[in-house]
Amino acid sequence: MPAQPAEDPRVGDLSEGEILRGILSGLAPSAALVGPGDDAAVLAAPDGRVVASVDTLVHGPDFRLAWSAPYDLGWKAAAVNLADIAAMGARPTALLVALAMPNDTRLSMVEGIARGLRAACDELAPGCAVEGGDLTVSDTLTIAVTALGTLEGRDPVRRSGARPGDVVALAGEAGAAARGLDVLFRRFRDLDGEPVPVAYDELDPGEIACVHTQLRPSPPIGLGPVAADAGATAMMDVSDGIALDATRMADASGVTIAIDSVALGPRRGWAVDGGEDHALLAAFPPGAALPPGFRLIGAVRERGSEPLLVDGEPYAGRAGWDPYRDWDSATG
Amino acid sequence: MPAQPAEDPRVGDLSEGEILRGILSGLAPSAALVGPGDDAAVLAAPDGRVVASVDTLVHGPDFRLAWSAPYDLGWKAAAVNLADIAAMGARPTALLVALAMPNDTRLSMVEGIARGLRAACDELAPGCAVEGGDLTVSDTLTIAVTALGTLEGRDPVRRSGARPGDVVALAGEAGAAARGLDVLFRRFRDLDGEPVPVAYDELDPGEIACVHTQLRPSPPIGLGPVAADAGATAMMDVSDGIALDATRMADASGVTIAIDSVALGPRRGWAVDGGEDHALLAAFPPGAALPPGFRLIGAVRERGSEPLLVDGEPYAGRAGWDPYRDWDSATG
Numbered sequence: 001m002p003a004q005p006a007e008d009p010r011v012g013d014l015s016e017g018e019i020l021r022g023i024l025s026g027l028a029p030s031a032a033l034v035g036p037g038d039d040a041a042v043l044a045a046p047d048g049r050v051v052a053s054v055d056t057l058v059h060g061p062d063f064r065l066a067w068s069a070p071y072d073l074g075w076k077a078a079a080v081n082l083a084d085i086a087a088m089g090a091r092p093t094a095l096l097v098a099l100a101m102p103n104d105t106r107l108s109m110v111e112g113i114a115r116g117l118r119a120a121c122d123e124l125a126p127g128c129a130v131e132g133g134d135l136t137v138s139d140t141l142t143i144a145v146t147a148l149g150t151l152e153g154r155d156p157v158r159r160s161g162a163r164p165g166d167v168v169a170l171a172g173e174a175g176a177a178a179r180g181l182d183v184l185f186r187r188f189r190d191l192d193g194e195p196v197p198v199a200y201d202e203l204d205p206g207e208i209a210c211v212h213t214q215l216r217p218s219p220p221i222g223l224g225p226v227a228a229d230a231g232a233t234a235m236m237d238v239s240d241g242i243a244l245d246a247t248r249m250a251d252a253s254g255v256t257i258a259i260d261s262v263a264l265g266p267r268r269g270w271a272v273d274g275g276e277d278h279a280l281l282a283a284f285p286p287g288a289a290l291p292p293g294f295r296l297i298g299a300v301r302e303r304g305s306e307p308l309l310v311d312g313e314p315y316a317g318r319a320g321w322d323p324y325r326d327w328d329s330a331t332g
Numbered sequence: 333m334p335a336q337p338a339e340d341p342r343v344g345d346l347s348e349g350e351i352l353r354g355i356l357s358g359l360a361p362s363a364a365l366v367g368p369g370d371d372a373a374v375l376a377a378p379d380g381r382v383v384a385s386v387d388t389l390v391h392g393p394d395f396r397l398a399w400s401a402p403y404d405l406g407w408k409a410a411a412v413n414l415a416d417i418a419a420m421g422a423r424p425t426a427l428l429v430a431l432a433m434p435n436d437t438r439l440s441m442v443e444g445i446a447r448g449l450r451a452a453c454d455e456l457a458p459g460c461a462v463e464g465g466d467l468t469v470s471d472t473l474t475i476a477v478t479a480l481g482t483l484e485g486r487d488p489v490r491r492s493g494a495r496p497g498d499v500v501a502l503a504g505e506a507g508a509a510a511r512g513l514d515v516l517f518r519r520f521r522d523l524d525g526e527p528v529p530v531a532y533d534e535l536d537p538g539e540i541a542c543v544h545t546q547l548r549p550s551p552p553i554g555l556g557p558v559a560a561d562a563g564a565t566a567m568m569d570v571s572d573g574i575a576l577d578a579t580r581m582a583d584a585s586g587v588t589i590a591i592d593s594v595a596l597g598p599r600r601g602w603a604v605d606g607g608e609d610h611a612l613l614a615a616f617p618p619g620a621a622l623p624p625g626f627r628l629i630g631a632v633r634e635r636g637s638e639p640l641l642v643d644g645e646p647y648a649g650r651a652g653w654d655p656y657r658d659w660d661s662a663t664g
Contacts (some may be wrong), residue, residue: 060471132384
């Protein structure tokens with residue numbers, strides 16, 4: 001066995017209980033009826049319904065340890081799942097975290113992930129905490145997070161409710177995460193199979209901001225319920241680029257969505273084609289006052305021959321990120 | 333690209349939508365308020381609470397494709413999670429499935445996993461269905477399942493409620509899964525790094541039954557709520573062997589648990605040390621009528637110097653399966 005600092009053991013040399021203690025010390029106190037430590041958590045669902053979603057981050061396609069600190073991973077794993085709950089018009093209440101990791105993972109990494117999970121909950125969805133989880137050995141570091149939430153009496157806002165005449169609005173960043181990923185891939189790609197860390201001192205402030213958004217996205221979680229209360233007819237979080245996600249909303253709703261790309265701001269190209277900002281894309285009835293934080297980016301029309309128009313034209317771009325087409329572990 | 337049968341494409345050559353269609357065709361119709369296809373599922377939680385647990389199966393430490401058919405994997409991934417819900421005294425209502433798989437995974441494998449998930453729900457927990465999920469690329473095939481359930485007005489049965497004088501009872505298999513794993517490891521272990529499939533014609537009927545229990549465990553899910561209604565004071569599913577899990581219950585409850593190993597039946601050694609039957613271990617008040625399906629295996633005593641006694645002696649055995657101590661991907 002190789003020498004190692006006593007203060008940062010490999011998880012393979014620890015019991016599950018010892019690892020759990022490291023994790024729990026980084027987490028917020030449980031707010032559940034039954035929190036971590038039993039066979040399952042028991043959570044309040046005060047309006048008789050629970051909103052539930054799962055999303056996974058896998059080392060390789062979804063993150064690289066050369067670029068992301070453990071804290072970043074925890075943050076992002078929480079944020080992308082919180083966004084799915086918010087996109088239904090719900091408030092996140094709990095996360096369950098399944099962590100699969102190689103035996104030579106250091107305890108400090110696990111603790112960093114836990115701190116990132118907590119920080120994202122505290123900042124983006126106060127009151128939400130990690131209430132359960134699972135630890136497994138795997139050759140591939142994998143974080144699968146289940147998020148649960150409450151609609152607090154609201155109707156869920158589905159993808160399928162957009163109606164002709166509605167306006168289309170966006171809350172949150174548009175294109176920064178995709179631009180950040182491009183910076184990472186162009187400047188800090190593996191060299192001769194060796195990972196290359198991010199040299200922030202070689203980047204300008206705009207690039208740094210985009211890289212930060214890619215590594216630690218901050219979707220406007222609290223605006224999900226606000227949009228629902230303001231009458232949103234359809235909503236989803238933008239995980240795969242506005243072109244692909246707006247097309248999904250248009251298809252689910254049986255309408256055509258027309259986007260004005262100028263309204264997407266300075267990174268409009270990245271916003272249309274690239275995902276991972278986890279902004280909230282929503283349709284509102286004509287004449288509805290958009291809630292603060294949402295900006296007008298388009299309109300819903302009767303279904304035409306195309307589900308999506310960008311600046312009046314059928315969109316023939318890359319159409320977002322599909323992990324089963326776009327990622328290849330061989331080329332990285 | 334290597335030649336492949338057109339009828340069984342690689343998932344890497346399909347879009348996420350195409351893979352999802354294959355999965356959904358194998359699943360039961362949704363019983364949720366909002367089922368698969370939106371950002372999140374919305375599920376009924378009629379008594380204002382939801383029970384939630386997550387468990388992960390990873391290729392290597394948790395299963396091997398040489399031994400498990402895709403159907404088996406789906407079945408087991410469901411069963412182990414359903415058992416966690418049952419162990420709280422709850423009825424499972426929904427699964428969320430995060431599936432991370434290599435690009436060269438065949439669509440037929442994904443469809444087989446879906447069929448196994450459905451079959452386990454239909455057989456073990458009627459009314460429970462897969463209501464959401466996530467697909468990701470990974471070098472390591474990984475299935476993380478979140479199970480949700482309803483207590484239907486019951487109090488949750490925790491690990492910590494066992495009281496001196498209670499009786500200890502077990503429902504379900506005891507030792508078969510561990511014996512089956514031993515058969516697999518002794519007889520069909522990798523040879524020169526090559527996987528070895530199970531030659532069932534070389535096994536006797538008892539061995540075959542144990543291998544089947546290891547690959548497709550059938551915990552008595554419906555007895556979880558029954559035990560709660562019968563007044564169970566503490567309950568958990570046996571995933572790591574009765575010695576380790578009874579010790580956990582004893583420590584959580586501040587008591588000593590005394591097990592009579594003869595009552596565990598013919599595979600008592602496997603039952604004490606080995607897990608994965610996912611039997612239900614429960615404490616009942618003195619004099620309570622044990623529900624059909626539970627058998628008496630021990631008693632709860634005032635806390636002594638040891639948390640666990642087996643046949644009156646402190647237990648000095650292997651103390652169950654701890655993935656972070658016991659598994660080594662190098663030795664397999």
